[in-house]
Amino acid sequence: MPGDSVSIRDATEDDLATIQAIYAHHVDHGLASFEEIPPDLAEISRRRNVARDHDLPYLVAERDGAVRGFAYASPFRNRPAYRYTIEDSVYVAPEALGAGIGSALLSVLIERCTERGFRQMVAVIGDSANQASIELHAKHGFLQSGLMPAVGFKFGRWVDSVRMQRPLGPGDTTLPE
Numbered sequence: 001m002p003g004d005s006v007s008i009r010d011a012t013e014d015d016l017a018t019i020q021a022i023y024a025h026h027v028d029h030g031l032a033s034f035e036e037i038p039p040d041l042a043e044i045s046r047r048r049n050v051a052r053d054h055d056l057p058y059l060v061a062e063r064d065g066a067v068r069g070f071a072y073a074s075p076f077r078n079r080p081a082y083r084y085t086i087e088d089s090v091y092v093a094p095e096a097l098g099a100g101i102g103s104a105l106l107s108v109l110i111e112r113c114t115e116r117g118f119r120q121m122v123a124v125i126g127d128s129a130n131q132a133s134i135e136l137h138a139k140h141g142f143l144q145s146g147l148m149p150a151v152g153f154k155f156g157r158w159v160d161s162v163r164m165q166r167p168l169g170p171g172d173t174t175l176p177e
Contacts, residue, residue: 016048030126055116119176
Protein backbone atom coordinates (compact mmCIF):
# COMPACT_ATOMS: atom_id res chain seq x y z
CA MET A 1 0.00 0.00 0.00
CA PRO A 2 1.42 3.47 -0.86
CA GLY A 3 2.74 5.45 2.06
CA ASP A 4 3.53 2.44 4.25
CA SER A 5 7.24 2.21 3.55
CA VAL A 6 9.82 4.80 4.52
CA SER A 7 13.40 4.40 3.35
CA ILE A 8 16.28 6.28 4.92
CA ARG A 9 19.44 7.01 2.95
CA ASP A 10 22.32 9.45 2.80
CA ALA A 11 21.36 12.79 1.28
CA THR A 12 22.79 13.57 -2.13
CA GLU A 13 23.33 16.80 -4.01
CA ASP A 14 20.08 16.09 -5.87
CA ASP A 15 18.15 16.21 -2.58
CA LEU A 16 19.31 19.65 -1.51
CA ALA A 17 16.55 21.68 -3.19
CA THR A 18 13.89 19.60 -1.44
CA ILE A 19 15.77 19.82 1.87
CA GLN A 20 15.96 23.59 1.45
CA ALA A 21 12.20 23.79 0.77
CA ILE A 22 11.32 21.66 3.81
CA TYR A 23 13.59 23.68 6.06
CA ALA A 24 12.35 27.01 4.64
CA HIS A 25 8.81 26.02 5.55
CA HIS A 26 9.85 25.38 9.17
CA VAL A 27 11.81 28.65 9.34
CA ASP A 28 8.89 30.64 7.91
CA HIS A 29 6.08 28.96 9.85
CA GLY A 30 7.45 27.37 13.01
CA LEU A 31 9.60 27.76 16.08
CA ALA A 32 11.69 24.59 15.74
CA SER A 33 14.37 26.75 14.16
CA PHE A 34 15.34 30.12 15.55
CA GLU A 35 16.43 31.25 12.09
CA GLU A 36 14.17 33.96 10.71
CA ILE A 37 15.26 33.97 7.07
CA PRO A 38 15.48 30.61 5.29
CA PRO A 39 18.99 29.84 4.07
CA ASP A 40 19.44 29.54 0.34
CA LEU A 41 20.49 26.41 -1.51
CA ALA A 42 24.19 27.31 -1.37
CA GLU A 43 24.03 27.57 2.42
CA ILE A 44 22.17 24.25 2.74
CA SER A 45 24.88 22.67 0.59
CA ARG A 46 27.59 24.21 2.78
CA ARG A 47 25.94 22.84 5.92
CA ARG A 48 25.72 19.35 4.42
CA ASN A 49 29.40 19.57 3.49
CA VAL A 50 30.29 20.51 7.08
CA ALA A 51 28.51 17.38 8.30
CA ARG A 52 30.32 15.27 5.71
CA ASP A 53 33.69 16.87 6.61
CA HIS A 54 33.11 15.75 10.22
CA ASP A 55 32.01 12.25 9.09
CA LEU A 56 28.53 12.93 10.46
CA PRO A 57 25.35 11.54 8.94
CA TYR A 58 23.09 13.73 6.81
CA LEU A 59 20.03 11.69 5.90
CA VAL A 60 16.80 11.90 3.95
CA ALA A 61 13.60 9.90 4.30
CA GLU A 62 11.79 8.84 1.16
CA ARG A 63 8.19 7.72 0.90
CA ASP A 64 6.34 7.14 -2.36
CA GLY A 65 9.44 8.14 -4.34
CA ALA A 66 9.79 11.60 -2.80
CA VAL A 67 11.94 13.07 -0.04
CA ARG A 68 9.62 13.72 2.92
CA GLY A 69 12.14 14.71 5.58
CA PHE A 70 15.78 15.02 6.54
CA ALA A 71 17.95 14.69 9.61
CA TYR A 72 21.56 15.30 10.41
CA ALA A 73 24.07 15.41 13.21
CA SER A 74 26.33 18.35 13.84
CA PRO A 75 29.08 19.04 16.35
CA PHE A 76 27.53 20.12 19.65
CA ARG A 77 30.31 22.63 20.32
CA ASN A 78 33.65 23.32 18.66
CA ARG A 79 35.95 22.83 21.65
CA PRO A 80 37.84 19.50 21.74
CA ALA A 81 36.31 18.31 25.03
CA TYR A 82 32.92 18.09 23.26
CA ARG A 83 34.21 15.76 20.53
CA TYR A 84 32.07 12.80 21.69
CA THR A 85 28.84 14.82 21.80
CA ILE A 86 26.72 15.67 18.79
CA GLU A 87 23.47 17.54 18.21
CA ASP A 88 20.61 16.15 16.16
CA SER A 89 18.27 17.99 13.81
CA VAL A 90 15.13 16.44 12.30
CA TYR A 91 12.73 18.15 9.89
CA VAL A 92 9.72 16.64 8.13
CA ALA A 93 7.78 18.01 5.15
CA PRO A 94 4.53 19.62 6.33
CA GLU A 95 2.36 17.21 4.34
CA ALA A 96 4.11 14.24 5.98
CA LEU A 97 3.98 15.27 9.63
CA GLY A 98 2.68 12.61 12.02
CA ALA A 99 3.41 9.74 9.64
CA GLY A 100 6.43 8.29 11.48
CA ILE A 101 9.04 9.86 9.22
CA GLY A 102 10.73 11.83 12.00
CA SER A 103 10.94 8.70 14.12
CA ALA A 104 12.45 6.68 11.27
CA LEU A 105 15.02 9.41 10.62
CA LEU A 106 15.97 9.81 14.28
CA SER A 107 16.32 6.06 14.76
CA VAL A 108 18.82 5.76 11.90
CA LEU A 109 20.62 8.94 12.97
CA ILE A 110 21.12 7.53 16.48
CA GLU A 111 22.36 4.23 15.04
CA ARG A 112 24.84 5.89 12.67
CA CYS A 113 26.21 8.24 15.33
CA THR A 114 26.63 5.34 17.77
CA GLU A 115 28.55 3.39 15.11
CA ARG A 116 30.89 6.38 14.75
CA GLY A 117 31.77 6.29 18.45
CA PHE A 118 29.85 9.30 19.70
CA ARG A 119 28.70 9.00 23.32
CA GLN A 120 26.03 11.69 23.80
CA MET A 121 23.36 13.15 21.53
CA VAL A 122 21.75 16.47 22.40
CA ALA A 123 18.49 17.83 21.03
CA VAL A 124 17.99 21.58 21.09
CA ILE A 125 14.25 22.03 20.67
CA GLY A 126 12.78 25.41 19.88
CA ASP A 127 9.63 26.20 21.87
CA SER A 128 8.70 24.36 25.05
CA ALA A 129 5.22 23.93 23.53
CA ASN A 130 6.69 21.83 20.68
CA GLN A 131 5.21 18.61 22.04
CA ALA A 132 5.71 16.71 18.78
CA SER A 133 9.50 17.12 18.94
CA ILE A 134 9.67 16.60 22.70
CA GLU A 135 7.63 13.38 22.41
CA LEU A 136 9.65 12.19 19.40
CA HIS A 137 12.89 12.56 21.34
CA ALA A 138 11.44 10.99 24.51
CA LYS A 139 10.31 8.00 22.43
CA HIS A 140 13.94 7.53 21.40
CA GLY A 141 15.37 7.64 24.92
CA PHE A 142 16.07 11.34 25.36
CA LEU A 143 15.50 12.92 28.75
CA GLN A 144 15.02 16.62 29.35
CA SER A 145 18.32 18.06 30.55
CA GLY A 146 17.42 21.72 30.57
CA LEU A 147 15.00 24.49 29.82
CA MET A 148 16.16 27.92 28.77
CA PRO A 149 13.17 30.25 29.13
CA ALA A 150 12.69 33.10 26.66
CA VAL A 151 16.09 32.85 24.95
CA GLY A 152 14.61 33.40 21.48
CA PHE A 153 12.32 36.05 20.06
CA LYS A 154 10.43 35.09 16.91
CA PHE A 155 7.00 35.88 15.47
CA GLY A 156 6.57 38.67 18.01
CA ARG A 157 6.97 36.54 21.11
CA TRP A 158 9.57 35.10 23.46
CA VAL A 159 10.42 31.47 22.81
CA ASP A 160 11.96 28.87 25.13
CA SER A 161 14.62 26.36 24.19
CA VAL A 162 14.38 22.83 25.54
CA ARG A 163 17.46 20.66 25.89
CA MET A 164 17.12 16.90 25.75
CA GLN A 165 19.93 14.36 25.84
CA ARG A 166 20.52 10.64 25.48
CA PRO A 167 23.59 8.46 25.75
CA LEU A 168 24.89 6.65 22.69
CA GLY A 169 26.40 3.20 23.02
CA PRO A 170 27.97 2.89 26.46
CA GLY A 171 27.52 6.64 27.06
CA ASP A 172 29.62 7.71 30.02
CA THR A 173 29.93 4.23 31.58
CA THR A 174 33.31 3.67 29.90
CA LEU A 175 36.10 5.84 28.63
CA PRO A 176 36.32 6.42 24.88
CA GLU A 177 38.95 4.57 22.91
